[in-house]
Amino acid sequence: MSVLMTLQVAGDPKAMEQYAQEHPDQMQEVLGTAKRHGLIAHRFYGSSDGENVLVVDEWPDRESFESFFQEAQSTIGPMFEAAQGKGEPTPMYWKELATGDAYGWGA
Numbered sequence: 001m002s003v004l005m006t007l008q009v010a011g012d013p014k015a016m017e018q019y020a021q022e023h024p025d026q027m028q029e030v031l032g033t034a035k036r037h038g039l040i041a042h043r044f045y046g047s048s049d050g051e052n053v054l055v056v057d058e059w060p061d062r063e064s065f066e067s068f069f070q071e072a073q074s075t076i077g078p079m080f081e082a083a084q085g086k087g088e089p090t091p092m093y094w095k096e097l098a099t100g101d102a103y104g105w106g107a
Contacts, residue, residue, distance in 0.1 A: 002040055004094040005065045007055040011083035013046020016053050019082035020044075030075050037068035053083050062093050 020027050034042065040058040047054070059065040069076070069091070080089060096102075 001095065002058050002060055003062055003065075004096075005055075005057045005059055005062075005091050006094065007057075007089045007091045009053050009080055009083070009085040009089040010051060010087060011053045011080065011085040013050055013053055013083070016044060016046065016079075016083035019079055023079075023082075026075055026079070030072050030079070033072045033075075034068050037071070038064040039068070053080075053085070055089075065091065065093075 031039075031042070034057075038060045040060065042055070042057045045054040045056065046052070057065065059068075
């Protein structure tokens with residue numbers, strides 16, 4: 001069963017979008033590296049107060065993400081710096097719970 005990985009960092013969502021627009025090659029490089037490590041799905045989100053950036057990924061397992069993150073750190077670091085990231089982003093891992101009420105996303 002796959003895992004969701006969330007990574008939140010205090011930073012400016014608009015600055016993150018601006019970085020992505022100004023550095024599409026770096027964004028695609030990170031995405032390509034992630035795909036090679038097994039990435040299933042990926043999104044960036046910005047908080048409504050404009051003070052946080054959230055990454056939500058789906059991976060085959062925790063080890064796949066960790067292997068990717070280690071390899072891509074030199075490219076990911078400047079991305080979060082450009083978003084005025086404060087502090088070290090810490091990934092959290094989530095497994096789906098069997099609650100019998102799944103809906104959407106192919107449930």
